[in-house]
Amino acid sequence: MPSKSEEELKFDVIVVGAGPAGTTAAYVLAKAGINVVIFERGKYPGSKNVMGGILYRKPTEDIIPGFWKEAPLERNIIEQKLWILSKDSAVNVGYRSASFDKEPYNCFTVMRAHFDKWFADKAVEQGALLINETVVESLIKENGKVIGVKTGREEGDVYTDVVIIADGVNSLLAKEAGFHPEIPPEKVALAVKDTIFLPKEKIEERFNITHNQGVTIELIGQITQGMAGGGFIYTNKESISVGLACLCSDFMKTGITPYDLINQMESHPVIKPLIEGGEIKEYSAHLIPEGGYDAIPSLYGDGYLIAGDAAMLVNPVHREGSNYATASGMSAANTVIRAKERNDFSAKGLSHYKTLLEESFIMKDLKKYRRVSRFSIENSHMFSLYPEFINQAAHEMITVDGVPKKEKQKKIWKLLKRKRSLTNLIKDAFNIWRSFK
Amino acid sequence: MNVEDRLFLNRFNADDRSHLKVIDPEVCLKCKRKQCSPSCPSKCYTIQDGKAVVAYEGCLECGTCRIVCNEFFNIGWKYPRGGFGVSFKFG
Ligand SMILES: Cc1cc2nc3c(=O)[nH]c(=O)nc-3n(C[C@H](O)[C@H](O)[C@H](O)COP(=O)(O)OP(=O)(O)OC[C@H]3O[C@@H](n4cnc5c(N)ncnc54)[C@H](O)[C@@H]3O)c2cc1C
Ligand code: SF4
Ligand code: SF4
Numbered sequence: 001m002p003s004k005s006e007e008e009l010k011f012d013v014i015v016v017g018a019g020p021a022g023t024t025a026a027y028v029l030a031k032a033g034i035n036v037v038i039f040e041r042g043k044y045p046g047s048k049n050v051m052g053g054i055l056y057r058k059p060t061e062d063i064i065p066g067f068w069k070e071a072p073l074e075r076n077i078i079e080q081k082l083w084i085l086s087k088d089s090a091v092n093v094g095y096r097s098a099s100f101d102k103e104p105y106n107c108f109t110v111m112r113a114h115f116d117k118w119f120a121d122k123a124v125e126q127g128a129l130l131i132n133e134t135v136v137e138s139l140i141k142e143n144g145k146v147i148g149v150k151t152g153r154e155e156g157d158v159y160t161d162v163v164i165i166a167d168g169v170n171s172l173l174a175k176e177a178g179f180h181p182e183i184p185p186e187k188v189a190l191a192v193k194d195t196i197f198l199p200k201e202k203i204e205e206r207f208n209i210t211h212n213q214g215v216t217i218e219l220i221g222q223i224t225q226g227m228a229g230g231g232f233i234y235t236n237k238e239s240i241s242v243g244l245a246c247l248c249s250d251f252m253k254t255g256i257t258p259y260d261l262i263n264q265m266e267s268h269p270v271i272k273p274l275i276e277g278g279e280i281k282e283y284s285a286h287l288i289p290e291g292g293y294d295a296i297p298s299l300y301g302d303g304y305l306i307a308g309d310a311a312m313l314v315n316p317v318h319r320e321g322s323n324y325a326t327a328s329g330m331s332a333a334n335t336v337i338r339a340k341e342r343n344d345f346s347a348k349g350l351s352h353y354k355t356l357l358e359e360s361f362i363m364k365d366l367k368k369y370r371r372v373s374r375f376s377i378e379n380s381h382m383f384s385l386y387p388e389f390i391n392q393a394a395h396e397m398i399t400v401d402g403v404p405k406k407e408k409q410k411k412i413w414k415l416l417k418r419k420r421s422l423t424n425l426i427k428d429a430f431n432i433w434r435s436f437k
Numbered sequence: 438m439n440v441e442d443r444l445f446l447n448r449f450n451a452d453d454r455s456h457l458k459v460i461d462p463e464v465c466l467k468c469k470r471k472q473c474s475p476s477c478p479s480k481c482y483t484i485q486d487g488k489a490v491v492a493y494e495g496c497l498e499c500g501t502c503r504i505v506c507n508e509f510f511n512i513g514w515k516y517p518r519g520g521f522g523v524s525f526k527f528g
Pocket of ligand 2: 471474
């Protein structure tokens with residue numbers, strides 16, 4: 001049993017990690033007058049964090065109304081595109097709307113090193129205590145209940161009623177305490193990203209935008225070389241975020257290195273003109289939990305709650321994660337406020353967290369897509385064969401060469417059947433429908 | 438751009454002790470795929486005489502090496518001490 005001294009350091013709540021999950025929780029708790037401390041291992045919040053990154057307006061607005069007027073945002077997204085790539089071409093699907101160009105906006109590009117810092121400062125303004133450069137090394141337990149944390153600082157034991165574990169995808173804490181198993185390679189993707197600087201005018205010209213408008217392009221097909229995953233190109237004010245993410249299990253299977261993959265992506269003939277002349281100023285890498293609903297660990301117990309990526313709350317299909325982190329951080333805080341009123345921080349007292357998550361869009365969405373994760377592992381041809389085929393079909397239909405369109409359609413159909421049997425095509429169609437329905 | 442040049446662009450505050458460890462290099466001799474090496478986005482692992490050797494200084498702290506060494510679980514993976522390691526300027 002840990003020894004406790006008279007003057008032990010104690011807070012009502014300890015939050016581990018100043019990402020969107022942890023900071024949201026701390027903000028809401030501090031605002032409710034609760035004595036909360038956040039430990040962050042980076043030099044400042046955001047210095048260890050990577051995302052594409054699209055920040056959705058709604059969950060953050062629920063905490064700080066009108067936040068976009070003062071937060072360090074890059075661009076306001078008015079157009080979202082999907083490019084399906086073959087080795088030298090792309091089929092482009094997209095949506096652009098003038099309605100996204102006015103308040104309250106839909107989503108924004110952000111740089112996490114800037115945004116997280118700003119957001120954490122907001123929690124501090126509400127009364128949270130932020131302690132940077134401090135790794136929480138383990139949880140302190142007494143009779144199976146979490147009662148505090150051990151930090152990497154000298155005399156670094158800190159006690160509490162409840163710990164909100166928001167330490168991100170690797171969540172060493174949840175693992176160490178046995179709440180959460182190691183993630184198998186087929187349930188997590190490795191993402192690498194370059195931040196490529198270009199003059200503002202060049203970006204606006206290449207992406208057909210003005211002042212603060214922004215564009216996102218999601219990419220699937222040839223660039224992942226058959227691996228389950230995809231790429232992205234997002235516009236920032238004076239830079240472009242270019243990257244891709246593939247399942248770790250596929251990196252293992254193919255032996256392709258992440259840096260060769262991003263190099264090849266950047267030299268793709270359709271992508272290259274967008275970044276030509278740009279200067280890479282940072283190279284980053286991060287994991288994305290992609291196990292979906294079935295990979296979610298136990299989310300609470302005696303004296304603790306798990307939020308955000310640590311709880312594997314990510315929707316890989318719609319590249320959403322920061323919004324789940326924020327929303328789960330909020331639910332965690334509201335659960336703690338309720339538990340405090342009843343003075344019950346046992347698993348039972350904290351079980352309200354699960355109810356709140358089940359009622360929110362988080363669990364509803366993750367349940368809806370629970371089959372997608374398995375489906376993409378078992379069907380790697382979805383990432384190679386179909387994109388290639390769709391491009392060939394488009395090429396046939398668009399090339400004007402005197403062949404009647406009807407004959408062209410026949411030719412395309414034959415081409416597809418040669419690559420994949422009719423039975424398999426029907427199976428694929430059924431599986432896609434079932435995964436997304 | 439090669440990975441060494443890319444890493445040169447990042448801001449690192451390297452600790453004087455490694456946060457990564459190949460737990461038992463002898464175990465690597467049994468490991469056929471040696472996944473840690475190609476999967477690491479910053480090329481921290483090299484294989485010498487069949488054993489993995491890790492250079493922690495350029496680590497991006499992603500966690501991939503730990504995930505892919507899933508046959509022998511031979512990588513001791515921790516975060517660097519508070520304030521050390523990579524510091525993303527943009528992220
Ligand atoms: C390449 C990429 C692109 C993405 N794109 C998008 C996107 O476009 N839109 C979107 O919504 N989501 C996106 N995501 C997902 C999104 O980034 C995550 O879901 C989100 O950051 C999760 O927030 P979090 O607060 O749970 O964890 P994190 O943001 O990972 O925060 C965890 C924090 O805990 C700290 N920490 C960890 N361990 C300790 C410890 N022991 N002690 C102290 N501090 C600790 C870390 O330094 C970090 O600050 C993307 C992810 C990646 C990798
Ligand atoms: S994957 Fe693990 S066991 Fe294999 S060589 Fe690398 S460290 Fe050694
Ligand atoms: S954590 Fe990531 S960057 Fe660091 S050594 Fe492991 S794989 Fe390489």
